[in-house]
Amino acid sequence: MLMFFFIMFFCGVWVFSSNHKHLLVVLLSLEFIVLVIYMIINYYLCFFSFELFFVVIFLTFSVCEGALGLSILVSMIRSFGNDYFYNYNMLQC
Template identity: 75%
Template sequence: MSMIYYFSFIIVCGVWVFSSNRKHLLVTLLSLEFIVLGLFIIMYYYLCQFNYELSVVVFFLVFSVCEGSLGLSILVSMIRSYGNDYFQSYSMLQC
């Protein structure tokens, strides 16, 4: 049971970094991936503990990889159009 508390602490740290540091897009994307990794480990540990099917974990990994690739594509398009990943350097209201 202490492992779940450890990985819950990892998720809380990821949420804290996500909510406190909003200067760079890359840092927010990394904190989101950190949260997803903690959720994956908790879900895997829980499903292995009670001998459930692990197909849910595969679906979770597929969606988290899609989320990561979408975030990276947004990061690349912002760097190409604005030159950096600072949130203060451009307005989100512009098309």
């Protein structure tokens, strides 16, 4: 089971590190990585019968990270009209 989690994690890291031209693909791969880390932590805590308070805190931070990413995406689309990565060069005045 743990090997399955690591394969999922490295697939998410591979998609994140690949050269993509859209910001939305990168944000989705980051959310996938966070979801896999959540499953690993939940599996670990349930296996050793610990309390699951940390899982709630982790989910809160991951939701905040997702909302921040979406707000950056919306801001970039409103400013430049698309979500291509080549627009970041224009931001470096």
